[in-house]
Amino acid sequence: QEYQFTFQSVDPAGNPNFGIQKAWTERVEEMSGGRLAIELLPVGSVVEYNETQDAVGAGILDGHITDVSYFSGKDPAFGLIANPIGAWSAPDEMFRFINYGGGYELMNKLEEPYGLKFIGATTTGLEGFVSKRALNGVDDLKGLKVRAPEGLIQEVFAAAGAVPVNLPYSEVYTALDKGVIDAADSTVFSTNHQQGLHKVAENPVYPGFHSMPLVEVSMNLEKWNALPADLQAILTVSVRDFAQDAVAILSMNDLKAFAEATADPNITVHNWSAEERAKFRTIAMDQWAKVAARSDNAQNVYEALTTYLSSQGMLK
Amino acid sequence: MPLPPDQSPLPNSAQISAPAQEHLPQAGWLGWVITRIARLFAIGIIVAMVVLVIEIFLRYVFNSPTIWAHETTTFLSAVTFIFGGLFCVARNSHIRVVLLYDIVGPRTRRVLDVLISIACLLASLFFAWAAWLMVKKAMFRPDGSFFLETSGSAWNSPSPALLKIFLLVVMVAMSVQFLILTFNYMRGPLPQKRLDDV
Amino acid sequence: MFDLLDFGLNLKALGIEWGTLVMFALLVGLLLTGTPLAMVTLLVALIFAIGWFGPMAVPLITSRVYSFVSSFVFISVPMFVLMAAILDRSGIARDLFDAMKLVGGQLRGGVAVQTIFVAVILAAMSGIIGGEIVLLGLVALPQMLRLGYNRRLAIGVVCAGGSLGTMVPPSIVLIIYGLTANVSVGDLFTAAFVPGFMLAGLYIAYILFRSYLDPNAAPPPPVDRTPLREHLPLLRGLVLPMLVVFVVLGSIYGGIASVTEASAIGVAGVIVSTILRREFSFSMLLDAAMHTLATVGMIMWIGIGASALVGVYNLMGGIRFISQLIAGVSDNPTVIILFMMAVLFILGMFLDWVGIALLTMPIFVPIIKDLGYDPVWFGVLFAMNMQVSFLTPPFGPAAFYLKSVTPPDISLGEIFRSLVPFICLQVIAVGLLVMFPALAMH
Ligand code: NA
Numbered sequence: 024q025e026y027q028f029t030f031q032s033v034d035p036a037g038n039p040n041f042g043i044q045k046a047w048t049e050r051v052e053e054m055s056g057g058r059l060a061i062e063l064l065p066v067g068s069v070v071e072y073n074e075t076q077d078a079v080g081a082g083i084l085d086g087h088i089t090d091v092s093y094f095s096g097k098d099p100a101f102g103l104i105a106n107p108i109g110a111w112s113a114p115d116e117m118f119r120f121i122n123y124g125g126g127y128e129l130m131n132k133l134e135e136p137y138g139l140k141f142i143g144a145t146t147t148g149l150e151g152f153v154s155k156r157a158l159n160g161v162d163d164l165k166g167l168k169v170r171a172p173e174g175l176i177q178e179v180f181a182a183a184g185a186v187p188v189n190l191p192y193s194e195v196y197t198a199l200d201k202g203v204i205d206a207a208d209s210t211v212f213s214t215n216h217q218q219g220l221h222k223v224a225e226n227p228v229y230p231g232f233h234s235m236p237l238v239e240v241s242m243n244l245e246k247w248n249a250l251p252a253d254l255q256a257i258l259t260v261s262v263r264d265f266a267q268d269a270v271a272i273l274s275m276n277d278l279k280a281f282a283e284a285t286a287d288p289n290i291t292v293h294n295w296s297a298e299e300r301a302k303f304r305t306i307a308m309d310q311w312a313k314v315a316a317r318s319d320n321a322q323n324v325y326e327a328l329t330t331y332l333s334s335q336g337m338l339k
Numbered sequence: 340m341p342l343p344p345d346q347s348p349l350p351n352s353a354q355i356s357a358p359a360q361e362h363l364p365q366a367g368w369l370g371w372v373i374t375r376i377a378r379l380f381a382i383g384i385i386v387a388m389v390v391l392v393i394e395i396f397l398r399y400v401f402n403s404p405t406i407w408a409h410e411t412t413t414f415l416s417a418v419t420f421i422f423g424g425l426f427c428v429a430r431n432s433h434i435r436v437v438l439l440y441d442i443v444g445p446r447t448r449r450v451l452d453v454l455i456s457i458a459c460l461l462a463s464l465f466f467a468w469a470a471w472l473m474v475k476k477a478m479f480r481p482d483g484s485f486f487l488e489t490s491g492s493a494w495n496s497p498s499p500a501l502l503k504i505f506l507l508v509v510m511v512a513m514s515v516q517f518l519i520l521t522f523n524y525m526r527g528p529l530p531q532k533r534l535d536d537v
Numbered sequence: 538m539f540d541l542l543d544f545g546l547n548l549k550a551l552g553i554e555w556g557t558l559v560m561f562a563l564l565v566g567l568l569l570t571g572t573p574l575a576m577v578t579l580l581v582a583l584i585f586a587i588g589w590f591g592p593m594a595v596p597l598i599t600s601r602v603y604s605f606v607s608s609f610v611f612i613s614v615p616m617f618v619l620m621a622a623i624l625d626r627s628g629i630a631r632d633l634f635d636a637m638k639l640v641g642g643q644l645r646g647g648v649a650v651q652t653i654f655v656a657v658i659l660a661a662m663s664g665i666i667g668g669e670i671v672l673l674g675l676v677a678l679p680q681m682l683r684l685g686y687n688r689r690l691a692i693g694v695v696c697a698g699g700s701l702g703t704m705v706p707p708s709i710v711l712i713i714y715g716l717t718a719n720v721s722v723g724d725l726f727t728a729a730f731v732p733g734f735m736l737a738g739l740y741i742a743y744i745l746f747r748s749y750l751d752p753n754a755a756p757p758p759p760v761d762r763t764p765l766r767e768h769l770p771l772l773r774g775l776v777l778p779m780l781v782v783f784v785v786l787g788s789i790y791g792g793i794a795s796v797t798e799a800s801a802i803g804v805a806g807v808i809v810s811t812i813l814r815r816e817f818s819f820s821m822l823l824d825a826a827m828h829t830l831a832t833v834g835m836i837m838w839i840g841i842g843a844s845a846l847v848g849v850y851n852l853m854g855g856i857r858f859i860s861q862l863i864a865g866v867s868d869n870p871t872v873i874i875l876f877m878m879a880v881l882f883i884l885g886m887f888l889d890w891v892g893i894a895l896l897t898m899p900i901f902v903p904i905i906k907d908l909g910y911d912p913v914w915f916g917v918l919f920a921m922n923m924q925v926s927f928l929t930p931p932f933g934p935a936a937f938y939l940k941s942v943t944p945p946d947i948s949l950g951e952i953f954r955s956l957v958p959f960i961c962l963q964v965i966a967v968g969l970l971v972m973f974p975a976l977a978m979h
């Protein structure tokens with residue numbers, strides 16, 4: 024091998040996402056005729072999930088596959104572009120913005136100063152919402168104690184009348200089980216289902232209404248610049264394919280789990296009407312401007328997003 | 340004949356095991372300072388407890404959890420953990436295995452003390468340098484403008500930056516402490532067996 | 538500048554196999570010089586970071602230090618230690634054990650057996666270990682010694698019992714396993730119930746066995762036949778501790794507080810108890826907090842060092858190395874399982890459980906699934922193996938936690954010697970779980 028890289032994932036080893044990411048690294052090796060090998064390490068192996076940006080920038084890790092929201096604390100712009108709640112109702116809408124609507128250049132402009140090269144975007148798709156309480160619309164969110172991670176999402180829930188609770192992910196299961204919290208922003212429906220979350224929170228909402236994270240594949244800028252053009256192209260193009268893979272496989276898993284959950288008499292899967300989804304989007308989009316005011320970069324993200332959305336007739 | 344168990348003279352463990360708050364004589368003036376400001380961090384633990392209890396109360400009784408409680412307690416306990424390590428250096432209370440240390444003669448023991456302090460000094464210097472690299476990223480944007488890294492939560496406190504800065508300060512203090520220890524071990528009296536460990 | 542800092546050290550040339558051996562040898566070597574334990578692991582992490590990757594990799598260590606100390610779940614460690622320090626400064630512990638002696642009645646070794654019960658209750662209140670061992674070490678150990686128990690037996694009971702926190706639900710080990718292997722945490726908790734109680738049962742059987750066989754192991758049961766009425770005041774000693782336990786467990790299982798938060802309720806409960814007993818003073822509380830600071834400084838820095846070392850080892854290719862080790866060991870599933878147990882045992886001597894989970898889970902879990910075994914059963918088996926890792930020398934966290942609060946005349950060597958029978962019991966429990974997977978019912 025001419026190039027041997029170590030990437031760290033945002034997912035644990037047995038998670039389906041990790042398997043899909045691993046398949047991508049194997050494909051890259053094959054496509055490059057064995058010249059480029061990527062070892063993918065599970066979350067937390069080398070540094071914690073929210074420290075990978077620094078580690079990649081410093082060249083300790085060569086690259087990472089991670090939810091951009093985790094760097095909201097570095098610059099609110101990351102929080103806004105990672106999860107502009109209300110902007111996308113399907114992965115393809117986000118991919119169009121990133122790949123052809125200016126998002127790619129924007130991400131690179133944001134990450135370059137940190138020493139990172141944004142290779143491409145993927146996502147888990149719309150996440151499933153895990154809840155103990157039956158939720159059929161925005162009004163049901165009033166007083167709902169919901170665990171949410173860092174980023175825009177906490178503020179959106181607060182604006183919608185819910186009560187965000189800060190809990191680490193390792194406490195979500197027990198806290199839901201015992202009723203310390205009523206609901207949680209977790210991950211996709213199928214993974215939530217496999218981890219038994221629907222057994223302790225029997226009223227999931229699917230498809231989710233709240234979150235579709237931008238998961239970035241990026242690497243150290245200097246190491247990227249040292250790569251020959253063909254390997255750069257292999258990485259860029261293969262990430263675009265990997266994104267399709269991730270979305271397709273996860274939504275197939277989701278549909279299967281959805282059928283299982285529907286058949287389970289203890290679980291009631293709720294689906295929100297188009298009006299309720301639109302109401303939640305309106306609340307969410309009101310929060311964008313607030314975040315935009317927090318940094319110049321966030322303002323740039325805000326403008327790029329709204330310009331794109333209105334050009335597509337998606338902003339009403 | 341053994342005493343009846345209930346009247347055995349074994350003192351309450353508080354008297355034997357409570358770590359004396361005093362610093363090691365060799366730790367010098369810095370040891371004195373560290374053990375004096377330790378009280379502040381000890382109070383931090385109690386504050387962390389109170390904050391958590393308030394959070395539980397507000398959430399359960401009034402259904403209105405705070406956005407600051409968990410971040411505050413995490414910060415307080417993180418600061419406690421980091422400072423606790425320095426505190427133990429000044430008091431020489433870090434756990435060590437002294438199997439060989441107690442077998443060798445007092446001269447070799449002194450050599451060991453000096454060498455261990457030098458190794459720890461070098462390590463702390465490296466960590467202080469690495470912490471500085473980390474702090475630079477947490478205090479300044481890439482363009483050089485001042486910006487404290489925040490938590491990204493709804494409260495969005497600058498606790499990550501503050502914690503990284505605190506880690507740097509402690510690593511620098513620890514380096515100085517090991518430097519003082521090295522000097523004092525070199526010129527001080529020959530060390531005794533430790534006995535208190537293995 | 539970096540060339541200057543390089544010292545011409547190139548450990549990468551060793552390769553991962555020799556690198557691993559040199560790392561373990563260096564750990565033991567430095568340990569024996571009398572270097573503080575926390576610094577031993579940090580130094581080895583530093584040497585390998587610089588020697589393998591160069592000075593630019595050192596921030597990886599400070600990054601891990603930062604992440605380790607800012608983990609929310611660790612808040613329960615100072616809380617448990619503070620609880621212990623306050624109990625230690627009040628008469629609550631003494632009264633509790635006097636009452637327990639009565640409840641234990643005519644049973645030889647009764648108080649030690651009850652200490653295991655207390656440990657199981659504490660385990661149900663906490664998801665990690667550390668705090669409980671310190672608590673039992675401050676509270677139960679001096680009392681058992683006061684009542685005339687054999688020192689080694691008492692030490693073993695405290696360390697082994699205090700480690701049950703990750704075997705009895707709630708358990709962070711099982712939660713992390715569940716996330717890693719993508720299996721239900723609820724199933725893991727249910728499956729861990731019987732094996733957890735089996736392990737506690739083995740400890741109890743051993744205590745009784747020792748007590749009845751060896752007259753020096755436990756004090757003889759009280760011979761006086763004073764009427765129960767006169768004993769009743771003594772039983773009051775049970776009331777406040779039971780109330781505190783009730784409030785803490787009630788807040789967890791009643792959905793009032795998360796497991797970590799509940800530890801703060803425990804502290805508040807103990808403070809209220811001292812106020813009711815008129816033993817409270819602010820100077821006492823401050824003194825207890827100072828003690829807590831010193832204790833967590835010791836035990837958390839051991840964890841910090843271990844966490845840093847694991848980060849460096851993973852970057853060196855530790856995961857790849859473990860997977861090479863396991864590849865082609867045998868086609869026989871039993872041999873594969875036994876080999877995995879051996880790997881877990883050896884890693885358990887040197888690393889902490891988070892590191893072991895990070896290193897082995899990505900490799901072991903897929904193999905287990907391929908072989909057709911139940912990943913939930915394997916999760917419980919993993920947690921059981923981690924029980925062993927807490928006690929085994931040279932890096933036995935349980936021994937270190939206890940050492941941080943024992944009188945100086947109890948040495949680390951004595952603690953490790955005291956743990957030998959309990960390690961054997963844990964190995965037996967691992968064996969039983971391998972032979973009878975049905976024990977992990979869910
Ligand atoms: Na537990």
Ligand code: NA
Pocket residue numbers: 885886887888925926927928929930931932933934
């Ligand atoms: Na061990």
